[in-house]
Structure formats: C-alpha cells, structure tokens
Amino acid sequence: MWSFILKRLAQGVITVWFIATATFFAMHNVPGDPLLNDRAMTAAIRANVEAKYGLDKPLGEQYVIYLGNLVRGDFGISFTQENREVNDIIREHFPVSATLGVLAVLFAAAGGVLWGALTALYRNRLPDYVIMFFVILGISVPSFVIAAVSQLALVGVNAALGVTLLPVAGWGTLWHMLLPALVLGMGTMAYLTRLMRSSMLEVISADYVRTAKAKGLPAARIFTKHQLRNAILPVITVLGPSIAAITTGGFVVELVFAIPGLGRYFVQAVQQLDYTVIMGTTVFYGAFLVFMVIVVDVLYGFIDPRVRMQ
Amino acid sequence: MSEQKDLLVVEDLNVEFDTYGGVVQAVRGVDFRVAAGETLAIVGESGCGKSVTVQSIMGLIPMPPGRITRGSARLRGHEILGQSRIDGREIRGAQIGMIFQDPMTSLNPTMTIGDQIAEPLQVHRGLSRADAAREAIRLLEVTRIPEAAKRAKQYPFEFSGGMLQRAMIAMAIACKPEILIADEPTTALDVTIQAQILDLLQELQAETGMAIVLITHDLGVVARMADSVAVMYAGKVVERGSVDDIFYRSAHPYTLGLRAAMPSNDPALKQSLQPIEGSPPDLFAPPPGCGYAPRCPHAMVVCESQPAETPLAGTGARDHAAHCWLHHDESPMKPAGLFFRESDASRNEKFEGGSAVEEGRNESRR
Ligand SMILES: Nc1ncnc2c1ncn2[C@@H]1O[C@H](COP(=O)(O)OP(=O)(O)OP(=O)(O)O)[C@@H](O)[C@H]1O
Numbered sequence: 001m002w003s004f005i006l007k008r009l010a011q012g013v014i015t016v017w018f019i020a021t022a023t024f025f026a027m028h029n030v031p032g033d034p035l036l037n038d039r040a041m042t043a044a045i046r047a048n049v050e051a052k053y054g055l056d057k058p059l060g061e062q063y064v065i066y067l068g069n070l071v072r073g074d075f076g077i078s079f080t081q082e083n084r085e086v087n088d089i090i091r092e093h094f095p096v097s098a099t100l101g102v103l104a105v106l107f108a109a110a111g112g113v114l115w116g117a118l119t120a121l122y123r124n125r126l127p128d129y130v131i132m133f134f135v136i137l138g139i140s141v142p143s144f145v146i147a148a149v150s151q152l153a154l155v156g157v158n159a160a161l162g163v164t165l166l167p168v169a170g171w172g173t174l175w176h177m178l179l180p181a182l183v184l185g186m187g188t189m190a191y192l193t194r195l196m197r198s199s200m201l202e203v204i205s206a207d208y209v210r211t212a213k214a215k216g217l218p219a220a221r222i223f224t225k226h227q228l229r230n231a232i233l234p235v236i237t238v239l240g241p242s243i244a245a246i247t248t249g250g251f252v253v254e255l256v257f258a259i260p261g262l263g264r265y266f267v268q269a270v271q272q273l274d275y276t277v278i279m280g281t282t283v284f285y286g287a288f289l290v291f292m293v294i295v296v297d298v299l300y301g302f303i304d305p306r307v308r309m310q
Numbered sequence: 311m312s313e314q315k316d317l318l319v320v321e322d323l324n325v326e327f328d329t330y331g332g333v334v335q336a337v338r339g340v341d342f343r344v345a346a347g348e349t350l351a352i353v354g355e356s357g358c359g360k361s362v363t364v365q366s367i368m369g370l371i372p373m374p375p376g377r378i379t380r381g382s383a384r385l386r387g388h389e390i391l392g393q394s395r396i397d398g399r400e401i402r403g404a405q406i407g408m409i410f411q412d413p414m415t416s417l418n419p420t421m422t423i424g425d426q427i428a429e430p431l432q433v434h435r436g437l438s439r440a441d442a443a444r445e446a447i448r449l450l451e452v453t454r455i456p457e458a459a460k461r462a463k464q465y466p467f468e469f470s471g472g473m474l475q476r477a478m479i480a481m482a483i484a485c486k487p488e489i490l491i492a493d494e495p496t497t498a499l500d501v502t503i504q505a506q507i508l509d510l511l512q513e514l515q516a517e518t519g520m521a522i523v524l525i526t527h528d529l530g531v532v533a534r535m536a537d538s539v540a541v542m543y544a545g546k547v548v549e550r551g552s553v554d555d556i557f558y559r560s561a562h563p564y565t566l567g568l569r570a571a572m573p574s575n576d577p578a579l580k581q582s583l584q585p586i587e588g589s590p591p592d593l594f595a596p597p598p599g600c601g602y603a604p605r606c607p608h609a610m611v612v613c614e615s616q617p618a619e620t621p622l623a624g625t626g627a628r629d630h631a632a633h634c635w636l637h638h639d640e641s642p643m644k645p646a647g648l649f650f651r652e653s654d655a656s657r658n659e660k661f662e663g664g665s666a667v668e669e670g671r672n673e674s675r676r
C-alpha cells in the first residue's frame with residue numbers, strides 16, 4: 001500500500017511539473033502584453049518594471065527562475081495589483097473555493113450514490129422515471145442557468161415566506177454555502193446517479209449477490225455488504241475527474257452568487273493578462289486536482305482489495 | 311418410498327418467465343424426491359430447466375420476470391415455496407445450502423473469504439464475530455484448504471478456481487444444512503480439480519450425512535456420485551430411478567440417447583458416440599405431447615398429441631418411473647435397448663450384485 005501511495009505521489013509531481021511548464025510557455029506565447037495599460041509608460045519605467053519581474057532575461061533563464069520559485073512555493077507578485085503576492089491571493093481566496101468545492105463534491109457523491117441505488121432498486125417503476133427525468137435535466141442544463149434559476153426561485157421563496165430562509169448571495173455562514181454548493185454539484189450528481197444506476201443494476205444480477213441470497217442473508221445486509229460496496233467502485237473511480245469538473249465549474253457559480261473565491265481572480269487575471277496570477281492559480285489548481293485524484297485512488301484501494309494488493 | 315423417509319419432495323413444479331418474446335415455460339411439472347443422506351443427480355441437456363428447478367426451491371428465481379405457477383416443494387413435510395423460514399429456522403443457508411457453477415464470480419470480490427463464510431454463522435446461528443471467524447477457519451480446514459487461517463484473510467481474487475469452490479462449499483455447509491444443492495459445481499474447473507471437488511463432496515456427505523442434489527451434464531459424474539437420478543428434458547422429468555435403473559434399465563428413449571452420447575473410456579466397449587439428432591422443443595410453445603417425440607426414433611402418433619402419464623414402476627431399489635407411451639399396455643412395440651416391466655423377473659437377476667457405478671458400461675441386448 002505504501003509503495004502504491006509513493007508511486008502515485010511521484011507520478012503526481014511529474015504531472016504538476018508538466019502543467020507548470022505548459023502554462024509557462026503558453027503564457028509567454030499568447031499575444032498581448034501585461035504592461036500595456038492605460039498608465040503612461042516611458043521606456044525607462046518599462047525597463048524598470050521588466051527588470052522587477054525578470055522579463056528582460058532570456059526565456060530559458062526565466063523558466064529556470066520560475067521553476068526554482070515554484071519549488072520554494074513562491075508564485076511571485078501580481079502584475080495588476082501592485083505589490084500583491086500571488087501566494088496571498090491564493091491563501092485568502094482558495095479556502096473559500098475549496099470549501100464550496102468540497103461541499104459540492106459531497107452533495108454530488110452522496111446524492112449520486114443514493115439516487116442511483118434507488119433508481120436501480122425501483123427499476124422501470126415510478127421513482128426510477130421521476131429521478132431519471134431530473135438526471136437528464138441536471139446533465140443537459142448548464143450550471144449558470146441552474147445557478148440563476150435557483151437564485152431567482154430562492155428570492156421568490158424568501159419573499160413569499162417573508163423571512164430569509166437562505167441568503168441569496170454572499171459568503172460567510174454555512175447557510176450561504178448550501179445553495180451554491182448544491183447548484184455546483186448538480187451536474188456531477190446527475191452524472192454520478194446515472195453511473196451508479198447502471199453499476200447497481202449490474203451488481204443486482206451478479207452471481208455473488210445470488211450467493212448472498214442463497215446464504216439466507218437479510219435484504220438489508222445483502223444491500224450494504226454485497227451490493228452497495230461493489231456498485232460504488234465505478235463511482236469512486238470517476239470521483240477524481242468529478243472534483244476537477246466541480247472546481248472548474250466553481251468559477252461561474254462564484255460569480256453568480258458573489259462568492260469571494262479564487263475563480264473570480266482567475267477570470268480577472270486572464271482578462272488582464274496577469275502572468276503571475278494566471279500561472280500561479282493554474283499550477284496551484286493543477287496540483288490540488290492531482291492531489292485529489294491521488295487521494296481518490298488511495299481511497300479506492302481501501303475499498304477494492306484487488307487494487308490495494310498490486 | 312414412504313413420505314417420512316423423503317427429506318425433500320418436489321411435486322408438479324411449474325415455472326415460467328415473461329420475456330420480450332413471450333412466456334417461456336422453463337419448468338413444466340417437475341417431480342422428484344430426495345431421501346436423507348442420499349445423492350440425487352439431475353441430468354439433462356442445456357436449457358432443460360435444471361437450474362430453474364433448484365433455484366425455485368431456493369427462492370432464487372428473479373420475480374419478475376419469473377413466476378412459480380404451480381406445484382409444491384416440501385422439506386420434511388413443510389411447504390417451502392414462497393417461505394423463508396420453516397420450523398423457526400431460515401431455510402436458505404441454514405437448512406439447504408447451495409453452490410454454483412462458477413466459483414470465480416460467485417463470491418463477493420470485496421469481502422474476505424473468511425468474512426463470507428462467517429456471515430451465515432453470524433446471521434443464522436448467532437455466533438459472535440470472533441467465534442464466527444474461528445469457525446470459518448475450521449470450515450476451511452474441513453474443506454481441505456491449506457493454511458486456512460491465512461487464507462481466511464484473503465480475497466477471492468487471491469484464490470484459484472478449485473480453492474474458491476472449496477470455499478463456496480465451506481460457506482454452504484457452515485450451518486450444517488440437511489441438503490446441499492450443487493448446480494454444476496465442477497463444470498468451470500479443470501479435470502483434476504473436478505475429481506478433487508467431487509471427492510470432497512463425498513467425504514463431507516459421509517461425515518455429515520447431508521443429502522446432495524447434484525446437477526450435471528456429465529453421466530460419468532452421475533455414475534460416480536449418485537444414488538438416484540432424475541433425467542430432465544424440456545422442463546420435465548422424463549425418467550427417474552436409482553442410478554442402476556438409469557444406466558442398466560433405461561426406460562425412456564431419451565435416457566438411452568443420453569447414454570449413447572456418453573463417451574466411454576473402456577476400449578473393450580469401443581463404440582462410436584451417437585449424438586441425439588435435432589434440438590429440444592421451443593419452450594415458448596411447448597408441444598402438447600412428449601417433448602422428445604420429434605427426436606425419438608420410436609415416436610408414435612399419440613406421443614405428439616398427449617403427454618404420457620404411464621410411469622413404469624417398482625423395478626429397482628427406489629421407484630423407477632418413465633413418462634413414455636411405449637410403456638402403455640397397448641403399445642405396439644418394445645424397442646430393443648429399452649427396459650420394460652414385463653421382463654422384470656428375467657432381467658433383474660442379471661443385475662444382482664453388478665453395479666453400474668463400477669462397470670459404467672452400456673448394457674447390450676441379446
Ligand atoms: N431469468 C430468466 N428469464 C427468462 N428465461 C429464463 C430465465 N432463466 C431461465 N430461463 C429459461 O429457462 C430455461 C431453462 O433454463 P435453465 O437455466 O434452468 O437450464 P439448465 O438446464 O440449467 O441449463 P444449463 O445446463 O445450460 O445450465 C431456458 O430456456 C432459459 O432460457
């Protein structure tokens with residue numbers, strides 16, 4: 001198990017290095033100039049600023065410096081926000097995005113497993129049809145529509161009740177997080193429900209479930225020990241990519257619900273060609289996702305002995 | 311032949327399945343009985359309803375699409391169809407154990423072997439986790455799995471097929487059932503392993519006195535294991551009797567056909583294999599008469615239109631019965647190779663002392 005984890009970690013480091021390299025060269029090849037803005041910029045000032053950011057050095061040298069800083073965990077200074085360190089931006093805003101993301105992933109995973117198992121158990125009966133209708137809705141409607149519509153609905157509900165059931169936007173308490181997290185996790189929940197349904201249907205007719213019945217076990221025990229645990233395996237494998245989908249989807253949801261997450265800064269930075277912020281957040285997100293995928297793999301190993309032993 | 315002696319009595323069992331193509335009448339009036347401690351073999355070609363029969367008894371038929379439309383199965387006189395407990399005890403797992411054809415897929419891949427064997431012990435006998443785990447190891451030893459304590463902690467993928475079938479057997483006999491149903495337990499295993507598993511079943515039977523219902527395609531396995539035999543064809547039992555009845559006094563043309571299609575490894579009896587021409591009837595619309603009639607070399611007009619209810623009785627040690635019009639009093643012929651009631655006296659002497667199990671050869675008419 002330990003060698004498995006170490007191997008995955010080593011692979012993760014290589015992946016992150018690859019992401020960092022790709023981002024670096026991509027950034028230096030996009031047209032435009034981060035120093036071009038409305039402020040008057042004389043040649044002298046420009047040279048000064050370029051020297052400050054190391055932009056006057058040859059690209060190869062910049063790359064080496066950049067990697068060296070990365071290893072030390074230093075993402076540099078923002079171009080557009082004077083003297084603000086990228087590390088500070090991440091430190092301040094990432095926890096917000098992460099909380100939202102984690103909550104959304106929990107919603108998606110728990111909901112997907114629950115609804116998926118239900119649809120399989122009630123296959124071709126009313127609960128199956130109803131849930132699958134919402135699943136198709138959840139998969140096909142983009143998250144910004146769901147976000148806006150649910151926000152609108154919440155406004156209506158709050159107005160009708162005359163009290164604030166849940167805050168409509170903003171950040172701070174758990175109550176602020178519920179709706180955005182649910183909206184953010186919705187698409188993934190729908191996708192996981194579908195996956196869980198087919199996996200559960202397969203498991204229901206599996207030979208080992210027949211064996212469990214032949215042993216005379218109570219239905220509840222067959223469900224938890226023999227069906228659920230095996231049916232959940234495919235769901236766990238896609239949990240890694242699902243986390244990626246949810247975190248990237250977070251950018252939009254953060255905007256709609258006015259949540260001070262990292263996503264907003266990222267979008268802003270792209271618009272302003274803020275090299276260091278873009279590279280910093282991209283590499284950071286990349287590393288975070290790689291780490292989550294490894295966590296999921298290890299988790300999978302705990303549930304499926306066949307993976308653990310190899 | 312008395313009811314008391316019979317542990318399990320199945321009568322007129324009818325099972326059908328709804329499918330997109332219509333209703334499949336998979337089992338159409340199956341009768342058989344199993345005495346305590348004996349081995350009953352159920353033989354017949356693929357699709358004749360062997361698995362459906364035993365799965366109905368075990369309550370393993372998926373409903374829907376399956377349906378038991380008629381019949382009864384009584385364990386020690388208690389009806390068990392549709393029941394989960396009799397005599398205050400769970401039937402499945404506790405009173406009847408079952409093992410399946412493919413041990414590779416019949417065990418839960420994410421649970422240790424030991425835990426899977428311990429499960430019925432905890433559920434049916436109320437053993438504590440620790441006691442059940444200890445008993446599971448003992449059961450693995452009983453089924454001759456080396457290093458049982460270590461093996462109990464392993465997962466199915468770490469076992470070979472033969473070892474898995476041993477573990478399945480350990481699980482099935484954990485609560486000391488009176489009957490073990492084995493649905494083609496060796497079909498998925500290679501030949502040497504097959505023999506070991508069959509030996510194990512026989513040894514366990516000798517130790518525990520449980521009855522075994524063994525489903526197989528292999529008449530060699532029947533000769534080796536069975537006390538009595540039920541021959542199934544197209545959802546019905548066409549002939550039943552002791553193993554000697556079936557091998558030496560075959561009374562149904564289908565039984566004879568099966569025997570002729572069985573390979574013999576005795577060079578002295580060198581004979582070519584004779585496959586049964588044709589294929590079984592469509593169970594969506596089973597024929598009104600004998601299902602075997604279209605393939606039967608001796609079929610008469612009546613065979614096609616009416617089922618033969620004329621059993622041939624009282625020849626061997628147990629009731630020997632064949633559903634075939636040739637045994638009717640007015641039947642115009644008595645084809646060579648088939649056993650007929652009239653010849654009881656003269657033929658029976660010849661078989662005294664001689665056992666089909668040892669000789670396993672075809673009888674020849676003279
Ligand atoms: N779930 C099901 N749905 C529809 N038809 C079924 C179902 N299970 C079995 N059958 C039908 O019942 C018939 C008998 O099947 P069964 O599995 O009992 O045959 P078998 O004698 O065990 O054959 P084999 O030797 O191949 O195992 C077959 O025609 C099969 O198509």
Ligand SMILES: [Mg+2]
Binds near residue numbers: 360361362493
């Ligand atoms: Mg079968």
